[in-house]
Amino acid sequence: MTATRAAESSERGQDRREEDRAKHAASRAAEDSEDTRTRLDGQRTRQAASKAAEDPIQRRTRSEDQRRRQAASRATQWTFMEGEAFRDVRPYYNALKWHAETRGMCCSGGKVKLPELQLPPEPLKSLMPGTTPESQHFLDNIGKYNSCFQMTSFGMPAKVSDSGFMPTFRVQGQIYHRGGFLLPPSNEEHKFL
16 A cells, blocks of 8 residues: 555545545544544544554654644744734834734833843753754753752742731842752652642
8 A cells, every 4th residue: 555655646645635535524424423432432542552552763753743743833823823913013123013012012112122132051052952862852851850940949038027918028139949959868769749
């Protein structure tokens, strides 16, 4: 079958796919709810078996293909938004804006000026491009690394000591986050929330 499809012309391939789409649409339109449930259960079982049989290289390839498809989909959606919703350009920094967005909504008519972003420090800078195995590992697991730091302690120079209910508080000076060690001492077990 693969050799036959490889030998067919692009027009024939497009016709075959269109015929296949029409057959599937007709078949699904004729299904009752029980048939649909059975078909979807079978599809889930086949997909689970296929994923379980993958080796790490196949899993990575599938993940990369899925990422590319999602990126292409996002690019298509952005093109739609850019053409439909973002029609006006900000004169101060050339950003796109919605037509109904007020002038002072984001930068107070050019009064607010943000400094240029600086490059990240070296340990992080070398991990961002995705060109080395370490960098690729970092990018693949960036969500896990980020999760390690979300339970840090909030620190500030003075103690807040207002009495009663206090949903917000004001800090004067520097605020910071205190993060403990990522790994426990050698004689203790890992503890996670």
